[in-house]
Amino acid sequence: MIESATPAVPIVFKGREELVDQGVTILCQKALRFLAIMGAGGMGKTSLALHIMDSALVKDKLAGRCYFIPCEIFEDEESLVQGLIHVMKLTMQENKSKHEVLFEHLKAAYEDVLIVFDNFETPWNHGDSRNGVKNLLEKIVKCGKVSLIVTMRGPDGPGDISWERLGDESGIPKLLPVPAKEAFKAFAGNKLQSSNDSESQIDSLLYQLDYVPLAIRLSAQHVKRVPLNTLIRMWEQGKTSILTEGPVPGRLTSVSFSIDLSIQIFKIDGRTLELLSAISFLPDGIPVWIEYLPQMFQGEELDFNVSTLLDSSLIYGQNAGLKMLAPVQEHIHSKYPIKQDSIDRLEKFYRLFLKDLPRNEMDAQPKLQPHINNIEKTFKTQISSGHSKTSCISTIN
Ligand SMILES: Nc1ncnc2c1ncn2[C@@H]1O[C@H](COP(=O)(O)OP(=O)(O)OP(=O)(O)O)[C@@H](O)[C@H]1O
Ligand SMILES: [Mg+2]
Known part of the structure:
Protein backbone atom coordinates (compact mmCIF):
# COMPACT_ATOMS: atom_id res chain seq x y z
CA MET A 1 0.00 0.00 0.00
CA ILE A 2 2.79 2.43 0.87
CA GLU A 3 4.91 1.56 -2.16
CA SER A 4 2.04 2.34 -4.50
CA ALA A 5 1.48 5.60 -2.63
CA THR A 6 4.92 6.85 -3.65
CA PRO A 7 4.17 9.24 -6.52
CA ALA A 8 5.98 9.24 -9.85
CA VAL A 9 8.24 12.20 -10.60
CA PRO A 10 5.94 14.72 -12.38
CA ILE A 11 6.75 15.12 -16.07
CA VAL A 12 5.45 18.68 -16.41
CA PHE A 13 7.43 20.72 -13.94
CA LYS A 14 8.26 24.32 -14.77
CA GLY A 15 9.96 27.25 -13.15
CA ARG A 16 11.51 25.50 -10.18
CA GLU A 17 15.06 24.99 -11.45
CA GLU A 18 16.58 27.30 -8.86
CA LEU A 19 14.73 25.69 -5.95
CA VAL A 20 15.71 22.19 -7.14
CA ASP A 21 19.37 23.29 -7.30
CA GLN A 22 19.18 24.83 -3.83
CA GLY A 23 17.59 21.69 -2.41
CA VAL A 24 20.17 19.43 -4.04
CA THR A 25 23.03 21.60 -2.74
CA ILE A 26 21.66 21.45 0.79
CA LEU A 27 21.30 17.66 0.69
CA CYS A 28 24.75 17.17 -0.73
CA GLN A 29 26.61 19.35 1.76
CA LYS A 30 28.42 17.82 4.71
CA ALA A 31 26.54 19.36 7.64
CA LEU A 32 22.92 20.45 8.15
CA ARG A 33 20.98 18.33 5.72
CA PHE A 34 17.49 19.00 6.95
CA LEU A 35 15.43 20.46 4.18
CA ALA A 36 11.95 21.92 4.75
CA ILE A 37 9.69 22.50 1.75
CA MET A 38 6.87 24.59 3.13
CA GLY A 39 3.91 26.38 1.53
CA ALA A 40 0.23 26.34 0.69
CA GLY A 41 -1.70 23.31 -0.58
CA GLY A 42 -1.16 22.62 -4.29
CA MET A 43 1.88 24.89 -4.50
CA GLY A 44 4.11 22.04 -5.66
CA LYS A 45 5.92 20.94 -2.48
CA THR A 46 5.69 17.20 -3.14
CA SER A 47 6.62 17.66 -6.81
CA LEU A 48 9.67 19.67 -5.78
CA ALA A 49 10.74 17.02 -3.27
CA LEU A 50 10.40 14.31 -5.94
CA HIS A 51 12.49 16.31 -8.41
CA ILE A 52 15.19 16.94 -5.81
CA MET A 53 15.29 13.19 -5.03
CA ASP A 54 15.49 12.47 -8.76
CA SER A 55 18.46 14.77 -9.43
CA ALA A 56 21.68 13.08 -10.58
CA LEU A 57 23.71 14.34 -7.60
CA VAL A 58 21.24 13.10 -4.98
CA LYS A 59 20.84 9.78 -6.78
CA ASP A 60 24.62 9.41 -6.94
CA LYS A 61 25.00 10.08 -3.26
CA LEU A 62 21.97 8.25 -1.90
CA ALA A 63 20.81 5.75 -4.52
CA GLY A 64 18.89 2.90 -2.95
CA ARG A 65 18.77 4.65 0.42
CA CYS A 66 16.00 7.21 -0.20
CA TYR A 67 12.74 6.50 1.61
CA PHE A 68 9.54 8.36 0.76
CA ILE A 69 6.92 8.35 3.51
CA PRO A 70 3.46 9.64 2.47
CA CYS A 71 2.51 11.03 5.89
CA GLU A 72 -1.09 11.89 5.01
CA ILE A 73 -1.88 8.26 5.89
CA PHE A 74 -0.13 8.39 9.29
CA GLU A 75 -1.58 10.03 12.34
CA ASP A 76 0.91 9.48 15.16
CA GLU A 77 4.41 8.40 16.15
CA GLU A 78 3.56 4.71 16.25
CA SER A 79 2.10 4.58 12.76
CA LEU A 80 5.04 6.61 11.42
CA VAL A 81 7.49 4.08 12.92
CA GLN A 82 5.43 1.31 11.37
CA GLY A 83 5.51 3.12 8.01
CA LEU A 84 9.29 3.58 8.17
CA ILE A 85 9.84 -0.09 9.00
CA HIS A 86 7.64 -1.08 6.08
CA VAL A 87 9.27 1.25 3.57
CA MET A 88 12.80 0.33 4.73
CA LYS A 89 11.83 -3.36 4.58
CA LEU A 90 13.19 -4.04 8.08
CA THR A 91 12.53 -7.40 9.65
CA MET A 92 10.98 -7.56 13.09
CA GLN A 93 12.96 -9.42 15.75
CA GLU A 94 11.68 -11.28 18.74
CA ASN A 95 11.76 -9.30 21.99
CA LYS A 96 12.38 -6.03 20.19
CA SER A 97 9.86 -3.28 19.69
CA LYS A 98 9.37 -1.64 16.29
CA HIS A 99 10.96 1.45 17.73
CA GLU A 100 14.12 -0.48 18.73
CA VAL A 101 14.35 -2.21 15.36
CA LEU A 102 14.09 1.12 13.53
CA PHE A 103 16.67 2.95 15.65
CA GLU A 104 19.15 0.09 15.74
CA HIS A 105 19.00 0.12 11.95
CA LEU A 106 19.37 3.90 11.62
CA LYS A 107 22.22 4.10 14.16
CA ALA A 108 24.11 1.28 12.49
CA ALA A 109 23.74 2.86 9.04
CA TYR A 110 27.13 2.88 7.38
CA GLU A 111 26.20 5.24 4.57
CA ASP A 112 23.91 8.28 4.48
CA VAL A 113 20.17 7.69 4.34
CA LEU A 114 17.49 10.11 3.10
CA ILE A 115 14.00 10.07 4.55
CA VAL A 116 11.32 12.19 2.89
CA PHE A 117 8.36 12.91 5.14
CA ASP A 118 5.78 14.12 2.64
CA ASN A 119 2.67 16.03 3.78
CA PHE A 120 3.85 16.07 7.36
CA GLU A 121 1.00 18.42 8.38
CA THR A 122 -1.23 15.40 9.04
CA PRO A 123 0.70 13.68 11.89
CA TRP A 124 1.94 17.07 13.11
CA ASN A 125 -1.57 18.37 13.71
CA HIS A 126 -3.45 15.21 14.50
CA GLY A 127 -5.16 14.98 17.90
CA ASP A 128 -2.60 15.09 20.72
CA SER A 129 0.11 13.26 18.79
CA ARG A 130 2.45 16.24 18.31
CA ASN A 131 4.79 15.52 21.23
CA GLY A 132 5.34 11.92 20.21
CA VAL A 133 5.88 12.89 16.58
CA LYS A 134 8.30 15.66 17.60
CA ASN A 135 10.32 13.22 19.71
CA LEU A 136 10.50 10.74 16.87
CA LEU A 137 11.70 13.37 14.42
CA GLU A 138 14.34 14.70 16.80
CA LYS A 139 15.58 11.19 17.59
CA ILE A 140 15.92 10.46 13.88
CA VAL A 141 17.91 13.68 13.41
CA LYS A 142 20.31 12.62 16.19
CA CYS A 143 21.16 9.39 14.37
CA GLY A 144 23.82 11.29 12.46
CA LYS A 145 23.62 9.52 9.12
CA VAL A 146 20.08 10.59 8.26
CA SER A 147 19.22 13.49 5.98
CA LEU A 148 15.62 14.65 5.96
CA ILE A 149 13.21 16.35 3.60
CA VAL A 150 9.91 17.40 5.05
CA THR A 151 7.07 18.82 2.95
CA MET A 152 4.31 20.47 4.90
CA ARG A 153 1.56 23.06 4.63
CA GLY A 154 2.57 26.06 6.71
CA PRO A 155 5.40 28.59 6.96
CA ASP A 156 7.80 26.82 9.40
CA GLY A 157 9.33 23.36 9.65
CA PRO A 158 8.26 21.10 12.54
CA GLY A 159 9.98 20.94 15.93
CA ASP A 160 13.27 22.48 17.03
CA ILE A 161 15.34 21.17 14.14
CA SER A 162 17.45 23.70 12.22
CA TRP A 163 15.64 23.27 8.94
CA GLU A 164 16.99 24.83 5.78
CA ARG A 165 13.86 26.21 4.13
CA LEU A 166 13.33 26.74 0.41
CA GLY A 167 11.56 29.86 -0.87
CA ASP A 168 10.61 32.90 1.18
CA GLU A 169 9.02 33.61 4.57
CA SER A 170 5.79 31.82 3.64
CA GLY A 171 7.42 28.89 1.85
CA ILE A 172 7.79 28.11 -1.85
CA PRO A 173 6.30 30.88 -3.99
CA LYS A 174 3.72 30.74 -6.76
CA LEU A 175 5.10 30.25 -10.29
CA LEU A 176 6.28 33.21 -12.34
CA PRO A 177 4.01 34.09 -15.31
CA VAL A 178 6.28 32.62 -18.02
CA PRO A 179 6.79 29.12 -16.50
CA ALA A 180 3.13 29.14 -15.42
CA LYS A 181 2.15 29.58 -19.08
CA GLU A 182 4.59 26.90 -20.21
CA ALA A 183 3.04 24.55 -17.65
CA PHE A 184 -0.52 25.44 -18.74
CA LYS A 185 0.33 24.75 -22.40
CA ALA A 186 2.09 21.48 -21.57
CA PHE A 187 -0.92 20.29 -19.53
CA ALA A 188 -3.43 21.42 -22.19
CA GLY A 189 -1.51 19.55 -24.92
CA ASN A 190 -2.29 19.87 -28.61
CA LYS A 191 -5.95 20.82 -28.14
CA LEU A 192 -4.90 24.39 -27.49
CA GLN A 193 -5.22 26.49 -30.62
CA SER A 194 -2.60 29.15 -30.93
CA SER A 195 -3.61 32.75 -31.70
CA ASN A 196 -2.87 36.16 -30.23
CA ASP A 197 -6.31 36.11 -28.66
CA SER A 198 -5.74 32.86 -26.89
CA GLU A 199 -2.29 33.99 -25.68
CA SER A 200 -3.78 36.97 -23.90
CA GLN A 201 -6.70 34.86 -22.61
CA ILE A 202 -4.24 32.37 -21.07
CA ASP A 203 -2.27 35.25 -19.54
CA SER A 204 -5.42 36.66 -18.01
CA LEU A 205 -6.67 33.28 -16.71
CA LEU A 206 -3.31 32.46 -15.13
CA TYR A 207 -3.16 35.89 -13.51
CA GLN A 208 -6.62 35.27 -12.02
CA LEU A 209 -5.51 31.85 -10.76
CA ASP A 210 -2.58 33.56 -9.02
CA TYR A 211 -0.16 31.15 -10.75
CA VAL A 212 -0.86 28.33 -8.27
CA PRO A 213 0.45 25.06 -9.85
CA LEU A 214 -2.52 22.88 -8.84
CA ALA A 215 -4.99 25.44 -10.21
CA ILE A 216 -2.97 25.68 -13.43
CA ARG A 217 -2.98 21.92 -13.98
CA LEU A 218 -6.68 21.46 -13.19
CA SER A 219 -7.85 24.37 -15.35
CA ALA A 220 -5.66 23.24 -18.25
CA GLN A 221 -7.18 19.73 -18.19
CA HIS A 222 -10.52 21.23 -19.30
CA VAL A 223 -9.01 22.66 -22.48
CA LYS A 224 -8.92 19.08 -23.78
CA ARG A 225 -12.75 19.13 -23.79
CA VAL A 226 -13.91 22.74 -23.93
CA PRO A 227 -12.53 25.68 -25.92
CA LEU A 228 -10.45 28.25 -24.07
CA ASN A 229 -13.05 31.03 -24.25
CA THR A 230 -15.70 28.71 -22.77
CA LEU A 231 -13.26 27.83 -19.99
CA ILE A 232 -12.71 31.52 -19.24
CA ARG A 233 -16.49 32.11 -19.15
CA MET A 234 -16.85 29.12 -16.80
CA TRP A 235 -14.19 30.62 -14.51
CA GLU A 236 -15.97 33.99 -14.47
CA GLN A 237 -19.27 32.33 -13.58
CA GLY A 238 -18.31 29.41 -11.37
CA LYS A 239 -14.79 30.31 -10.23
CA THR A 240 -13.32 27.30 -8.42
CA SER A 241 -15.79 24.88 -10.04
CA ILE A 242 -13.38 24.65 -13.00
CA LEU A 243 -10.52 23.74 -10.68
CA THR A 244 -11.54 20.15 -10.40
CA GLU A 245 -11.23 16.97 -12.47
CA GLY A 246 -12.70 13.49 -12.41
CA PRO A 247 -15.55 12.09 -10.34
CA VAL A 248 -13.73 11.60 -7.02
CA PRO A 249 -12.54 14.79 -5.32
CA GLY A 250 -9.07 14.57 -3.75
CA ARG A 251 -6.25 16.91 -2.80
CA LEU A 252 -4.80 16.66 -6.32
CA THR A 253 -8.09 16.66 -8.25
CA SER A 254 -9.93 19.55 -6.65
CA ILE A 263 -9.52 23.75 7.21
CA GLN A 264 -9.98 20.27 8.62
CA ILE A 265 -6.32 19.46 9.47
CA PHE A 266 -5.70 22.81 11.14
CA LYS A 267 -9.10 22.71 12.88
CA ILE A 268 -10.21 26.09 11.62
CA ASP A 269 -13.64 26.91 12.97
CA GLY A 270 -15.54 29.47 15.05
CA ARG A 271 -13.97 32.90 15.18
CA THR A 272 -10.89 31.78 13.20
CA LEU A 273 -13.09 30.69 10.30
CA GLU A 274 -15.02 33.96 10.51
CA LEU A 275 -11.75 35.87 10.34
CA LEU A 276 -10.75 33.79 7.31
CA SER A 277 -14.09 34.69 5.67
CA ALA A 278 -13.50 38.37 6.42
CA ILE A 279 -10.02 38.23 4.84
CA SER A 280 -11.47 36.50 1.77
CA PHE A 281 -13.91 39.41 1.41
CA LEU A 282 -11.09 41.98 1.32
CA PRO A 283 -9.37 42.23 -2.09
CA ASP A 284 -6.31 43.91 -0.54
CA GLY A 285 -6.22 41.48 2.39
CA ILE A 286 -5.38 43.21 5.67
CA PRO A 287 -2.57 45.72 5.15
CA VAL A 288 -0.27 46.30 8.17
CA TRP A 289 -2.37 43.85 10.14
CA ILE A 290 -0.67 44.40 13.51
CA GLU A 291 -1.95 47.96 13.39
CA TYR A 292 -5.27 47.62 11.59
CA LEU A 293 -6.72 44.25 12.61
CA PRO A 294 -7.40 45.34 16.22
CA GLN A 295 -9.09 48.46 14.85
CA MET A 296 -11.23 46.50 12.40
CA PHE A 297 -12.46 44.09 15.05
CA GLN A 298 -12.31 46.20 18.19
CA GLY A 299 -12.43 44.56 21.58
CA GLU A 300 -11.07 41.26 20.29
CA GLU A 301 -7.67 39.63 20.65
CA LEU A 302 -7.17 37.88 17.31
CA ASP A 303 -3.39 37.24 17.24
CA PHE A 304 -3.82 33.55 18.01
CA ASN A 305 -6.44 33.17 15.26
CA VAL A 306 -4.07 34.86 12.79
CA SER A 307 -1.26 32.56 13.79
CA THR A 308 -3.44 29.47 13.22
CA LEU A 309 -4.37 30.77 9.77
CA LEU A 310 -0.72 31.48 8.93
CA ASP A 311 0.21 27.97 10.10
CA SER A 312 -2.35 26.49 7.72
CA SER A 313 -0.99 28.55 4.77
CA LEU A 314 -4.57 29.55 3.93
CA ILE A 315 -3.27 33.08 4.35
CA TYR A 316 0.27 34.37 4.07
CA GLY A 317 2.18 37.37 5.30
CA GLN A 318 3.45 39.91 2.79
CA ASN A 319 4.89 43.36 3.51
CA ALA A 320 3.42 43.28 7.03
CA GLY A 321 -0.01 42.53 5.58
CA LEU A 322 -2.15 39.37 5.45
CA LYS A 323 -2.96 38.06 1.97
CA MET A 324 -4.73 35.11 0.41
CA LEU A 325 -4.04 33.31 -2.88
CA ALA A 326 -6.84 33.89 -5.40
CA PRO A 327 -8.13 30.27 -5.60
CA VAL A 328 -8.28 30.11 -1.79
CA GLN A 329 -10.02 33.48 -1.68
CA GLU A 330 -12.65 32.43 -4.23
CA HIS A 331 -13.37 29.15 -2.48
CA ILE A 332 -13.62 30.62 1.04
CA HIS A 333 -15.66 33.56 -0.20
CA SER A 334 -18.23 31.30 -1.83
CA LYS A 335 -18.33 28.47 0.74
CA TYR A 336 -17.93 30.49 3.95
CA PRO A 337 -19.27 33.95 3.08
CA ILE A 338 -18.48 36.83 5.41
CA LYS A 339 -21.10 37.58 8.06
CA GLN A 340 -23.08 40.81 7.88
CA ASP A 341 -21.79 41.79 11.31
CA SER A 342 -18.19 41.63 10.03
CA ILE A 343 -19.04 43.81 7.01
CA ASP A 344 -20.71 46.33 9.35
CA ARG A 345 -17.54 46.41 11.46
CA LEU A 346 -15.37 46.85 8.37
CA GLU A 347 -17.59 49.69 7.18
CA LYS A 348 -17.31 51.38 10.55
CA PHE A 349 -13.54 50.95 10.53
CA TYR A 350 -13.16 52.37 7.02
CA ARG A 351 -15.50 55.28 7.79
CA LEU A 352 -13.20 56.33 10.65
CA PHE A 353 -10.10 55.52 8.60
CA LEU A 354 -11.23 57.90 5.85
CA LYS A 355 -12.21 60.56 8.35
CA ASP A 356 -8.78 60.41 10.00
CA LEU A 357 -6.77 60.57 6.77
CA PRO A 358 -4.39 63.50 6.57
CA ARG A 359 -5.96 66.49 4.74
CA ASN A 360 -2.93 66.88 2.51
CA GLU A 361 -3.26 64.57 -0.52
CA MET A 362 0.46 63.82 -0.64
CA ASP A 363 0.32 62.45 2.92
CA ALA A 364 -3.08 60.77 2.53
CA GLN A 365 -2.25 58.87 -0.67
CA PRO A 366 0.31 56.35 0.68
CA LYS A 367 -1.97 55.54 3.64
CA LEU A 368 -5.03 55.14 1.45
CA GLN A 369 -3.53 53.21 -1.46
CA PRO A 370 -3.06 49.79 0.22
CA HIS A 371 -6.74 49.84 1.28
CA ILE A 372 -8.39 51.32 -1.77
CA ASN A 373 -9.93 48.10 -3.14
CA ASN A 374 -11.12 47.08 0.33
CA ILE A 375 -12.82 50.44 0.79
CA GLU A 376 -14.53 50.27 -2.58
CA LYS A 377 -15.74 46.70 -2.00
CA THR A 378 -16.96 47.36 1.55
CA PHE A 379 -19.01 50.44 0.69
CA LYS A 380 -20.34 49.03 -2.59
CA THR A 381 -21.48 45.84 -0.82
CA GLN A 382 -23.15 47.79 1.97
CA ILE A 383 -24.88 50.17 -0.40
CA SER A 384 -26.16 47.48 -2.73
CA SER A 385 -27.47 45.37 0.16
CA GLY A 386 -29.06 48.41 1.85
CA HIS A 387 -26.93 47.95 5.01
CA SER A 388 -24.77 51.03 4.65
CA LYS A 389 -24.65 53.28 7.69
CA THR A 390 -22.49 55.81 5.88
CA SER A 391 -24.45 58.87 4.83
CA CYS A 392 -21.72 60.43 2.75
CA ILE A 393 -19.09 58.45 0.91
CA SER A 394 -17.76 61.24 -1.24
CA THR A 395 -14.44 60.85 0.60
CA ILE A 396 -13.74 57.71 -1.43
CA ASN A 397 -13.68 59.59 -4.70
N1 LIG B 1 6.46 23.56 -11.10
C1 LIG B 1 5.34 22.97 -11.54
N2 LIG B 1 5.00 23.03 -12.84
C2 LIG B 1 3.88 22.44 -13.28
N3 LIG B 1 3.03 21.75 -12.50
C3 LIG B 1 3.31 21.66 -11.20
C4 LIG B 1 4.47 22.26 -10.65
N4 LIG B 1 4.49 22.01 -9.32
C5 LIG B 1 3.39 21.28 -9.06
N5 LIG B 1 2.68 21.08 -10.18
C6 LIG B 1 1.41 20.36 -10.27
O1 LIG B 1 0.55 20.93 -9.27
C7 LIG B 1 -0.15 19.91 -8.58
C8 LIG B 1 0.11 20.04 -7.08
O2 LIG B 1 1.45 19.72 -6.83
P1 LIG B 1 1.95 19.03 -5.48
O3 LIG B 1 1.18 17.82 -5.20
O4 LIG B 1 3.43 18.91 -5.61
O5 LIG B 1 1.56 20.17 -4.44
P2 LIG B 1 1.71 20.15 -2.86
O6 LIG B 1 2.21 21.50 -2.50
O7 LIG B 1 2.52 18.99 -2.43
O8 LIG B 1 0.17 19.98 -2.39
P3 LIG B 1 -0.39 19.44 -0.99
O9 LIG B 1 -0.19 20.55 0.00
O10 LIG B 1 -1.83 19.15 -1.25
O11 LIG B 1 0.38 18.22 -0.64
C9 LIG B 1 0.30 18.60 -9.15
O12 LIG B 1 -0.68 18.17 -10.06
C10 LIG B 1 1.59 18.92 -9.88
O13 LIG B 1 1.76 18.11 -11.00
MG1 LIG C 1 2.07 17.36 -1.16
Missing part, protein backbone atom coordinates in the same frame (compact mmCIF):
# COMPACT_ATOMS: atom_id res chain seq x y z
CA VAL A 255 -8.73 22.91 -5.38
CA SER A 256 -11.81 23.17 -3.14
CA PHE A 257 -11.06 19.76 -1.61
CA SER A 258 -7.44 20.75 -1.04
CA ILE A 259 -8.50 23.95 0.76
CA ASP A 260 -11.15 22.18 2.85
CA LEU A 261 -8.47 19.68 3.85
CA SER A 262 -6.42 22.51 5.38
